[in-house]
Amino acid sequence: MKVLVTGGAGFIGSHIVDQLLADGHEVVVLDNLSAGSRANLPTDVKVIEQDVASDLTPVFAKERFDAVIHQAAQVGVPDSIRDPLHDASVNINGLLQVLEACRKYAVKKIVLASSAAVYGTPIELPVSEEHPLIPLSPYGLTKKTGEEYLRIYQALHGLPYTILRYANVYGPRQSLSRESGVITIFTDRLCRGEMPTIFGDGTDTRDYVYVEDVARANLLALSGGDNQIFNVSTGSAVTLNELFFALTDVLNDQREPCYGPPRLGDIRHSTLANGKIRRAFGWKPSVSLAEGLRRTVEWVKSQS
Numbered sequence: 001m002k003v004l005v006t007g008g009a010g011f012i013g014s015h016i017v018d019q020l021l022a023d024g025h026e027v028v029v030l031d032n033l034s035a036g037s038r039a040n041l042p043t044d045v046k047v048i049e050q051d052v053a054s055d056l057t058p059v060f061a062k063e064r065f066d067a068v069i070h071q072a073a074q075v076g077v078p079d080s081i082r083d084p085l086h087d088a089s090v091n092i093n094g095l096l097q098v099l100e101a102c103r104k105y106a107v108k109k110i111v112l113a114s115s116a117a118v119y120g121t122p123i124e125l126p127v128s129e130e131h132p133l134i135p136l137s138p139y140g141l142t143k144k145t146g147e148e149y150l151r152i153y154q155a156l157h158g159l160p161y162t163i164l165r166y167a168n169v170y171g172p173r174q175s176l177s178r179e180s181g182v183i184t185i186f187t188d189r190l191c192r193g194e195m196p197t198i199f200g201d202g203t204d205t206r207d208y209v210y211v212e213d214v215a216r217a218n219l220l221a222l223s224g225g226d227n228q229i230f231n232v233s234t235g236s237a238v239t240l241n242e243l244f245f246a247l248t249d250v251l252n253d254q255r256e257p258c259y260g261p262p263r264l265g266d267i268r269h270s271t272l273a274n275g276k277i278r279r280a281f282g283w284k285p286s287v288s289l290a291e292g293l294r295r296t297v298e299w300v301k302s303q304s
């Protein structure tokens, strides 16, 4: 299959590219390299350096993709609050450019990266795909809107889609910016001999899913789960304290964590149910937290 991966030079996108290549697919990446890097990809992968929120029809006319895996996005929740116009221009206009090109050039499948952010504050745990969608940020809203566009393009133009709502994804290649995941930030600080701050008392929980498991879900969605929505998660709640000590275990670091005041607006608990994707694809998380942290630490150390 010839597959376009938008945002393919980024953290999750580059792992998707690796698995597509390993499965023998032909891959093209479209990325403006605003957050991603060419270094995340094998040198022989074709990278089109272009803004996803621009006219993509010339690219689609030339390349004739069978499927699109859409990862390119403005990914920061705080950034979306600071600059909702930019967030919408990438996450809505960018998706629309992709959808219009898919429609004109008869793409057979689109897979969309969505997020737990579409749910807002959970009213029950673990959060299933049927949970109400009450996002708390422009980012959550643009992801929710993107999902609705897919539904509408399928209904109007017959474009099959699968939506994957990721929990907290972690692993090698997550870039170190202020929007990084907590695991990357903690790992980086600890590796540099600094002490990360746990905001609150460390009992907040999250669902940390390893990046290669997320990539595998994307590949499965290329050939199944048409017009459906799936959480991609472990279904397990891990407290910040547990995370900290699991990480210091890997690093053989005996220090105690340092605590700061809770951050306003942080959700206390978030875990996503994964029964639906297990049943549909036989997918299950295959990398334990301890193993995922070990691989992440190895990667962070290799970067310095």
Ligand SMILES: NC(=O)c1ccc[n+]([C@@H]2O[C@H](COP(=O)([O-])OP(=O)(O)OC[C@H]3O[C@@H](n4cnc5c(N)ncnc54)[C@H](O)[C@@H]3O)[C@@H](O)[C@H]2O)c1
Pocket (backbone or CB within 6 Å): 006, 007, 008, 009, 010, 011, 012, 013, 030, 031, 032, 033, 034, 035, 036, 037, 050, 051, 052, 053, 070, 071, 072, 073, 074, 075, 090, 094, 113, 114, 115, 116, 165, 166, 167, 168, 169, 170, 174, 175, 181
């Ligand atoms: N990392 C997570 O925990 C997580 C959780 C839920 C959902 N997601 C979603 O997964 C997808 C991938 O996220 P990631 O964590 O790999 O982030 P990332 O920033 O590493 O990857 C995003 C990629 O998109 C590219 N990009 C950004 N704006 C672009 C534009 N205007 N035109 C072209 N390319 C552009 C970036 O350069 C980058 O390579 C995103 O859609 C994100 O919203 C991520």
